[in-house]
Amino acid sequence: MSTRITNNTDKKSEPSSTDEFIKGLWRENPVFVQVLGMCPVLAVSNTAQNALAMGLATAFVLLMSNILVASLRNFIPKQVRIASFILIIATFVTIVDYAIQAISVDLHKNLGAFISLIVVNCLILSRAEAFASKNTLGKSIMDALGMGVGFVFALFCLGAVRELLGNGSLFDVAIFPESFQEWIIMILPAGGFFTLALWLVVFNYFKVKKAKG
Amino acid sequence: MNTESYWSIFINASLVNNFVLAYFLGICPFLGVSGKMETATKMGGAVTFVMLISSICAYGIHALLVAIDAPFLQLISYIVVIASTVQLVEMFIKKMSPTLFRALGIFLPLITTNCAILGLALFQTNKAYSFSQSLVYSLGAGIGFTLALILMAGIREQLEFAEVPDVVKGTALTLLVAGILSLTFMGFSGLGT
Numbered sequence: 001m002s003t004r005i006t007n008n009t010d011k012k013s014e015p016s017s018t019d020e021f022i023k024g025l026w027r028e029n030p031v032f033v034q035v036l037g038m039c040p041v042l043a044v045s046n047t048a049q050n051a052l053a054m055g056l057a058t059a060f061v062l063l064m065s066n067i068l069v070a071s072l073r074n075f076i077p078k079q080v081r082i083a084s085f086i087l088i089i090a091t092f093v094t095i096v097d098y099a100i101q102a103i104s105v106d107l108h109k110n111l112g113a114f115i116s117l118i119v120v121n122c123l124i125l126s127r128a129e130a131f132a133s134k135n136t137l138g139k140s141i142m143d144a145l146g147m148g149v150g151f152v153f154a155l156f157c158l159g160a161v162r163e164l165l166g167n168g169s170l171f172d173v174a175i176f177p178e179s180f181q182e183w184i185i186m187i188l189p190a191g192g193f194f195t196l197a198l199w200l201v202v203f204n205y206f207k208v209k210k211a212k213g
Numbered sequence: 214m215n216t217e218s219y220w221s222i223f224i225n226a227s228l229v230n231n232f233v234l235a236y237f238l239g240i241c242p243f244l245g246v247s248g249k250m251e252t253a254t255k256m257g258g259a260v261t262f263v264m265l266i267s268s269i270c271a272y273g274i275h276a277l278l279v280a281i282d283a284p285f286l287q288l289i290s291y292i293v294v295i296a297s298t299v300q301l302v303e304m305f306i307k308k309m310s311p312t313l314f315r316a317l318g319i320f321l322p323l324i325t326t327n328c329a330i331l332g333l334a335l336f337q338t339n340k341a342y343s344f345s346q347s348l349v350y351s352l353g354a355g356i357g358f359t360l361a362l363i364l365m366a367g368i369r370e371q372l373e374f375a376e377v378p379d380v381v382k383g384t385a386l387t388l389l390v391a392g393i394l395s396l397t398f399m400g401f402s403g404l405g406t
Binding site for chain 1: 234236238288322325327328330332336381388391393395
């Protein structure tokens with residue numbers, strides 16, 4: 001068992017747990033670098049508030065499922081691990097779904113089916129499979145926190161840009177003067193694709209620059 | 214009971230509210246396997262098939278869960294059904310065409326985590342479609358997904374020969390193309406009501 005764990009551990013990752021946290025924020029940012037979990041990123045990032053709520057919900061599910069997967073990693077048979085992970089994730093998503101409904105019905109309506117769709121967010125499953133099932137509880141928690149914060153950060157970047165340009169406001173507070181002509185396209189689906197593409201270009205720019213210099 | 218006509222459901226699911234370009238469902242395979250026309254077509258076929266089966270199962274499960282008054286089990290039971298269907302399709306493809314199995318690679322088991330399929334099951338439940346309406350809806354959604362994938366693959370095959378700046382290469386370029394495709398599909402919005 002122990003050989004399998006050491007063999008499969010990501011060679012790039014450093015042993016310190018702070019590093020597990022930091023990597024999710026920037027170097028291995030789930031959205032901008034790994035391009036994982038795109039569907040909710042594009043769909044609910046039309047306002048900063050929706051984006052933040054969705055990001056927090058996803059981060060919570062990620063953290064809880066990573067904790068459970070890491071604690072149970074020695075008991076789950078290898079053959080049925082994906083199915084078990086999905087069941088664990090689905091349980092927490094159901095909890096989040098009902099919790100959001102209890103907190104704010106409006107928010108629940110805005111996010112719609114995308115709360116339930118956190119189940120199929122590739123980010124969560126990939127962290128469970130690639131990290132939590134092979135690492136200790138402490139490290140898995142740090143990894144989930146880092147990835148979660150990185151995901152919230154990315155969603156917020158998108159949501160803020162889209163709301164600012166598409167609606168002239170941020171968190172429903174008007175930023176631009178009345179005379180500002182809204183870019184309706186930014187709120188529509190196409191705007192999601194364009195905004196994400198531009199953020200990726202920004203990240204690539206830094207990567208290319210670093211590689212050259 | 215929803216009284217929408219079959220034709221309207223079909224057009225809505227495949228063009229007006231295209232799952233990929235309007236609802237952002239199934240973006241991962243859309244970006245991942247849209248590089249080659251052939252794989253894209255077959256992936257579309259596989260997804261459509263899984264959609265049909267899971268739509269039928271979701272209808273049955275929903276009726277059962279309503280009968281035993283346990284709506285909180287909905288999500289968990291849907292995902293289990295989808296995972297098993299995907300497993301079935303995977304075994305079938307592996308047996309029938311090992312080449313296709315290799316070409317689809319990791320994206321075949323990842324159909325399980327394709328939001329389009331779970332999304333379809335949830336939407337048809339929310340809209341309270343009848344059994345036959347659900348079938349038409351899932352067929353439309355599947356065809357819409359395949360259409361988006363094929364369009365994307367066609368464009369990307371051409372883009373192979375284009376010279377693009379370094380920073381835009383890869384996913385960013387694909388997303389830009391997807392944005393333009395999404396704009397195009399907005400033109401269909403007059404069709405459905």
